[in-house]
Amino acid sequence: MKTSVAIVALAAALAWAGSAAAQNKNVKIGSLSDQSSLYADIGGPGSTVAAQMAVEDSGMAAKGWKIEVIAADHQNKPDVGVSIVRQWFDVEKVDVVVDVPNSGVALAVNNVIKEKNKVFLNSGAGTSDLTNKACTPNTIHWTYDTYALANGTGNALTKGGGDTWFFLTADYAFGAALERDTTNAVTKAGGKVLGTVRHPLNSPDFSSFLLQAQNSKAKVIGLANAGGDTTNAVKQASEFGITQGGQTLAALLLFITDVHALGLNASQGLTFTETFYWDMNDGTRAFSKKFASRMKNGNVPTMVQAGVYSAVLHYLKALDALGSNPDDGAKVVAKMKEMPVDDAIFGKGNIREDGRNIHPAYLFQVKKPSESKGPWDYYITKATIPADQAFRPLSESECPLVKK
Numbered sequence: 001m002k003t004s005v006a007i008v009a010l011a012a013a014l015a016w017a018g019s020a021a022a023q024n025k026n027v028k029i030g031s032l033s034d035q036s037s038l039y040a041d042i043g044g045p046g047s048t049v050a051a052q053m054a055v056e057d058s059g060m061a062a063k064g065w066k067i068e069v070i071a072a073d074h075q076n077k078p079d080v081g082v083s084i085v086r087q088w089f090d091v092e093k094v095d096v097v098v099d100v101p102n103s104g105v106a107l108a109v110n111n112v113i114k115e116k117n118k119v120f121l122n123s124g125a126g127t128s129d130l131t132n133k134a135c136t137p138n139t140i141h142w143t144y145d146t147y148a149l150a151n152g153t154g155n156a157l158t159k160g161g162g163d164t165w166f167f168l169t170a171d172y173a174f175g176a177a178l179e180r181d182t183t184n185a186v187t188k189a190g191g192k193v194l195g196t197v198r199h200p201l202n203s204p205d206f207s208s209f210l211l212q213a214q215n216s217k218a219k220v221i222g223l224a225n226a227g228g229d230t231t232n233a234v235k236q237a238s239e240f241g242i243t244q245g246g247q248t249l250a251a252l253l254l255f256i257t258d259v260h261a262l263g264l265n266a267s268q269g270l271t272f273t274e275t276f277y278w279d280m281n282d283g284t285r286a287f288s289k290k291f292a293s294r295m296k297n298g299n300v301p302t303m304v305q306a307g308v309y310s311a312v313l314h315y316l317k318a319l320d321a322l323g324s325n326p327d328d329g330a331k332v333v334a335k336m337k338e339m340p341v342d343d344a345i346f347g348k349g350n351i352r353e354d355g356r357n358i359h360p361a362y363l364f365q366v367k368k369p370s371e372s373k374g375p376w377d378y379y380i381t382k383a384t385i386p387a388d389q390a391f392r393p394l395s396e397s398e399c400p401l402v403k404k
Contacts, residue, residue, distance in 0.1 A: 024325045025065040030094040035073035038202045038228030039101040041257040043124045046305040047099040049294050054312035078108035085109045089116045098308050103127035103174035114138050118329040123307030127177040131356040135399035137330040142357045143307030144275050147392040149252050150181035152273030158189035166218035167196040168209050170225035178224040194218045206236045226253045231261050255302045259378045264369040275361045276303035283344025300376050310345045354399040361390040
């Protein structure tokens with residue numbers, strides 16, 4: 001009799017546990033970014049706002065889901081980033097990490113996320129290694145990468161006559177990847193790299209680096225850096241008379257907040273590749289207007305922040321399709337890959353087996369002050385790079401998830 005009661009009680013407990021697991025509709029999103037330094041305007045607080053907007057627009061709350069967004073500052077230090085995500089997973093029960101501008105930090109936390117079987121939706125870091133040799137079944141690279149930047153800008157400028165290059169490269173994972181991928185694109189297009197110089201991250205003085213670039217006589221000086229490093233280099237290049245001397249300055253990664261900080265007088269004529277611009281269509285304009293209204297500085301979204309919104313929205317659609325949060329990151333990512341991507345930000349797309357989200361990229365040029373019709377009206381679209389040409393082809397992939 002006691003045995004029968006125990007068996008019944010055990011069965012009831014197991015049934016309750018199974019039911020509770022099936023009905024797990026709690027989700028915690030961790031927005032890991034540079035909140036206070038050279039990449040803060042690219043992602044930072046704006047990425048947290050974008051994630052919150054995606055949660056609201058998903059309609060998941062009305063379906064009984066409880067979704068929380070938290071944020072932290074990785075300070076552009078891989079060890080700090082790793083410490084934060086371990087705390088998030090082990091103590092705060094975070095399910096998914098988003099944003100992470102800084103390739104060194106992203107590659108470090110990528111390993112922890114795989115170890116813990118969570119989800120990584122990267123929109124901020126540029127290194128194409130995240131979907132190449134460092135790919136995992138837990139990571140999706142959403143917005144852009146160094147391969148897309150290199151082949152968009154590097155290919156266009158080389159074929160346009162800029163067939164000799166010199167690089168100013170940020171001395172960490174992102175800069176190295178961008179220089180590598182751009183070098184490949186330049187040489188493939190018939191160009192030649194004459195030299196390179198590495199500079200520290202968050203460098204205030206580019207004078208010695210720019211002097212080396214100027215003396216190289218290269219037709220194109222490629223800035224393989226981002227954020228405050230790019231804006232500082234562009235400002236100081238203007239003081240050196242680089243473009244007036246006939247050399248072209250290529251900002252290999254440029255954000256609309258960089259153009260805003262520089263002003264059109266300093267940035268006019270810069271050619272670069274991005275995957276999002278606020279003024280592309282009705283959908284991007286509506287999203288950007290809403291985003292700007294929630295930002296204290298009134299900034300429109302960068303492509304990184306737009307990527308956070310789009311990625312989180314698709315992630316939540318996958319959870320909704322699964323019916324609950326399975327606490328199995330690889331399973332959620334597999335569902336995300338299975339479902340087509342379709343939103344007002346990047347349009348229709350798909351996620352490949354290597355974790356690369358596929359969508360078009362665009363070659364832009366900064367307007368002259370006389371061409372701008374109002375605030376944030378900064379870009380001219382020079383070319384659209386189709387989705388199937390924008391990113392590294394699977395035939396060249398080193399990702400172990402790709403079937404050969």
